[in-house]
Amino acid sequence: MSKKKSGIWFFFASVRLAIVLLLLIAFIAMIGTLFPQREAAVELVGRIPPGLFSFLQKMQIFDLYHSVWFVLLMGLLAVNLLICSLDRFPAAWRRFRLRPVPREPDAFKDLPEENLFYPESDAKKAADEAASLLKKKYHSFQQADEAGSVYLCAQKGRFAHFGVYMVHLSVLVLICGAVIGSVFGIEGSVKMLEGETASGINLRNGNLTMPLPFSVRCDKFTLERYKNGAAKLFQSDLTFIKNDRVIRSARLLVNHPVAFEGFRFYQASYGPVPGKKATLVLLREGGRRDIMNVSTGYTFELPGNEGTFQVLRVEDNMMQMGQAIKVAVRSEKEAATFWVFREIDRIKKVVPDVFEQVPVFNPGLFRPYTFSLLGIEEKYYTGLQVNRDPGAPVVAAAAVLLICGLMIVLFSYARWIWIRIDQVEGRVRISIAGRSIRNNVGLKREVRHLLAKLKDNLENPK
Amino acid sequence: MIDTTILSWVTFIYFGAFVFYLFRMILGREFWGKLAGWLALAGLIAQSVALIIRWKASYDLGIGHAPLTNFYESLIFFAWTVVFLYLLIERRLKNRSIGVFVMPVAFLIMAYASIAPGISNRIEPLIPALQSNWLTSHVLTCFMGYAAFTVTFALGIMFFVRKAAAHDSSGVRAFIHLLPSESQIDDLIYSCAALGFIFLTLGIVTGSVWAHYAWGSYWSWDPKETWSLITWLTYAVMLHVRMMRGWRGVRMAIMAIIGFACVLFTYLGVNLLPSLHSYL
Numbered sequence: 001m002s003k004k005k006s007g008i009w010f011f012f013a014s015v016r017l018a019i020v021l022l023l024l025i026a027f028i029a030m031i032g033t034l035f036p037q038r039e040a041a042v043e044l045v046g047r048i049p050p051g052l053f054s055f056l057q058k059m060q061i062f063d064l065y066h067s068v069w070f071v072l073l074m075g076l077l078a079v080n081l082l083i084c085s086l087d088r089f090p091a092a093w094r095r096f097r098l099r100p101v102p103r104e105p106d107a108f109k110d111l112p113e114e115n116l117f118y119p120e121s122d123a124k125k126a127a128d129e130a131a132s133l134l135k136k137k138y139h140s141f142q143q144a145d146e147a148g149s150v151y152l153c154a155q156k157g158r159f160a161h162f163g164v165y166m167v168h169l170s171v172l173v174l175i176c177g178a179v180i181g182s183v184f185g186i187e188g189s190v191k192m193l194e195g196e197t198a199s200g201i202n203l204r205n206g207n208l209t210m211p212l213p214f215s216v217r218c219d220k221f222t223l224e225r226y227k228n229g230a231a232k233l234f235q236s237d238l239t240f241i242k243n244d245r246v247i248r249s250a251r252l253l254v255n256h257p258v259a260f261e262g263f264r265f266y267q268a269s270y271g272p273v274p275g276k277k278a279t280l281v282l283l284r285e286g287g288r289r290d291i292m293n294v295s296t297g298y299t300f301e302l303p304g305n306e307g308t309f310q311v312l313r314v315e316d317n318m319m320q321m322g323q324a325i326k327v328a329v330r331s332e333k334e335a336a337t338f339w340v341f342r343e344i345d346r347i348k349k350v351v352p353d354v355f356e357q358v359p360v361f362n363p364g365l366f367r368p369y370t371f372s373l374l375g376i377e378e379k380y381y382t383g384l385q386v387n388r389d390p391g392a393p394v395v396a397a398a399a400v401l402l403i404c405g406l407m408i409v410l411f412s413y414a415r416w417i418w419i420r421i422d423q424v425e426g427r428v429r430i431s432i433a434g435r436s437i438r439n440n441v442g443l444k445r446e447v448r449h450l451l452a453k454l455k456d457n458l459e460n461p462k
Numbered sequence: 463m464i465d466t467t468i469l470s471w472v473t474f475i476y477f478g479a480f481v482f483y484l485f486r487m488i489l490g491r492e493f494w495g496k497l498a499g500w501l502a503l504a505g506l507i508a509q510s511v512a513l514i515i516r517w518k519a520s521y522d523l524g525i526g527h528a529p530l531t532n533f534y535e536s537l538i539f540f541a542w543t544v545v546f547l548y549l550l551i552e553r554r555l556k557n558r559s560i561g562v563f564v565m566p567v568a569f570l571i572m573a574y575a576s577i578a579p580g581i582s583n584r585i586e587p588l589i590p591a592l593q594s595n596w597l598t599s600h601v602l603t604c605f606m607g608y609a610a611f612t613v614t615f616a617l618g619i620m621f622f623v624r625k626a627a628a629h630d631s632s633g634v635r636a637f638i639h640l641l642p643s644e645s646q647i648d649d650l651i652y653s654c655a656a657l658g659f660i661f662l663t664l665g666i667v668t669g670s671v672w673a674h675y676a677w678g679s680y681w682s683w684d685p686k687e688t689w690s691l692i693t694w695l696t697y698a699v700m701l702h703v704r705m706m707r708g709w710r711g712v713r714m715a716i717m718a719i720i721g722f723a724c725v726l727f728t729y730l731g732v733n734l735l736p737s738l739h740s741y742l
Binding site: 015016018019022023025026029030032033034037065178187226228230231232233234253254255256257264266267268385386387389392395396399402403406407410411438441 | 525587589590591593594649656657659660663664667670671672674675676677678679680681683685688689691692695696698699701702703705706707732735
């Protein structure tokens with residue numbers, strides 16, 4: 001080697017450094033799963049001493065994956081990968097370029113007995129069979145004849161020399177993609193009601209809002225549930241508007257993002273909007289029947305100054321018994337607070353004496369009125385995640401490269417095979433030798449297979 | 463339901479296979495090994511049938527999805543991949559001695575799935591985030607990886623058993639000659655770890671692609687993601703020390719056990735931490 005290499009070069013080229021770095025990254029990653037990260041860190045406030053909290057915060061424990069520590073380690077790993085690959089690549093390139101020669105003096109040295117056999121056929125036929133076998137299995141071979149002996153050689157899996165560099169390169173590309181994403185990427189979200197239009201998003205980092213170069217309107221939000229109450233489907237019908245012109249309409253579903261002008265929209269969440277409307281029937285004994293739409297806080301004077309009634313709560317699912325509202329009725333003589341269940345008839349069927357057990361579940365507690373709930377209109381906002389990540393295609397490319405590289409490293413290997421046909425004490429002798437990079441088990445199996453195949457071809461000619 | 467009935471029988475079949483592998487070891491007669499091998503195969507076929515029935519049943523309920531979507535189903539599939547992989551290795555190596563280390567693991571997973579409290583064996587409908595074509599490929603590759611690492615772990619244990627027995631001069635020698643040699647076990651540990659590493663990589667990549675479509679980010683440092691990365695790094699170190707620093711034998715067996723601890727934490731332990739990935 002003519003190149004001068006310093007101590008720093010050797011430090012960064014070492015496998016030992018790589019192993020230490022991989023373990024440190026694993027360790028830091030583990031610490032990050034033990035402490036709540038980012039927004040979730042708030043839950044520790046008040047549960048641990050404030051001094052400790054601010055210390056941990058200063059150490060960036062609550063945003064470990066974006067901390068100086070982590071970035072530093074990833075940077076070191078990148079340098080390590082680069083230097084160790086550059087350091088070793090020239091040798092790999094030479095091994096790749098190197099071709100076996102048929103007459104390799106060391107190849108047959110100390111060959112074990114199991115690697116040779118004595119066929120019945122003559123040397124010429126043995127050589128032809130060996131040649132055709134090598135041609136079939138290795139596509140090409142080289143031959144040399146010398147003093148009555150025939151030497152053949154072939155090779156396979158030359159590209160295995162590059163597998164490890166593909167893997168290393170893929171990790172470097174991956175880190176590049178992640179850096180591009182964190183520098184140029186945008187992560188935001190927006191919550192919208194049906195009919196609302198948004199022209200900006202809330203960024204994840206900090207409480208900033210970012211204007212979008214277009215606006216997006218939610219025309220319709222749909223939620224379907226399974227019988228057990230779990231969400232089956234939720235979707236938003238969106239319209240993208242630019243310069244007061246509708247450019248595109250799209251239906252946004254979970255797992256099916258919509259891309260518009262470099263931004264990707266994801267159906268991330270949904271949630272109830274406060275101020276749900278309940279439809280209530282008010283029945284006066286032997287008298288009038290009123291239907292009204294109410295929401296929390298709604299107050300109403302009963303006719304004839306018999307009292308006032310107020311809606312305290314509107315619940316989608318009160319104690320697993322379905323929709324209910326809580327009302328308070330007050331008159332000069334009495335005051336009553338009770339629940340009005342939509343499914344009161346069904347509850348009474350299951351628990352006949354429910355009103356004795358829980359008087360406040362009786363919707364007729366305030367005489368002479370009886371309340372009944374016809375339904376609650378559920379209103380939801382739709383939560384959209386809005387992202388732009390120019391690094392994503394880079395990361396995708398890295399993933400493909402990584403998988404290809406790993407396949408090559410772990411499932412293929414470079415080997416050279418030599419076959420010699422010579423004569424010992426008047427008998428024809430066939431010897432098969434091999435050499436491999438880091439897979440002597442596989443090579444042994446392959447040589448054994450070649451021996452068996454050749455024996456078979458010679459003994460049972462087609 | 464018929465599928466859960468079959469699966470509880472499969473649990474006993476795997477236990478039977480383990481017992482017969484044990485007989486083979488103690489009595490040194492290949493007959494028991496053959497019987498155990500056929501029993502394990504029968505169990506695997508019965509389990510496959512049960513999984514297909516379950517799959518079909520979910521379509522009959524109108525919520526059709528592959529049986530890979532809750533903790534119970536994941537445990538069942540985990541056991542399936544472990545036995546499947548083991549039988550492949552048994553065929554390839556023509557050596558039945560690993561069975562006595564692998565079958566109890568498969569049996570324990572099956573038993574845990576059916577008796578552990580709080581595990582529902584009902585077929586449940588899918589929440590929107592799970593309604594994706596990536597579900598099957600992601601779960602399939604992850605569990606193939608887990609299974610390969612489980613076999614690696616069993617091999618690590620086998621390595622220590624062989625080592626301990628070789629030093630022991632008393633009468634337990636009978637089964638030693640049935641075990642592969644230390645260097646063969648070492649090669650197997652490497653091959654299985656490599657196989658698991660490929661599948662884990664595929665699992666992480668398919669998971670990232672899915673997360674990209676479902677959550678809007680290919681990587682969000684969710685505890686499950688993070689622990690899969692920790693597992694990946696651990697096995698990456700294991701492969702490096704073997705290839706580049708020539709670690710063999712005891713050290714590799716220890717690495718196989720440490721790696722498996724990471725796998726277990728990724729699979730089960732993470733549920734103790736708050737996570738987006740709370741389905742399994």
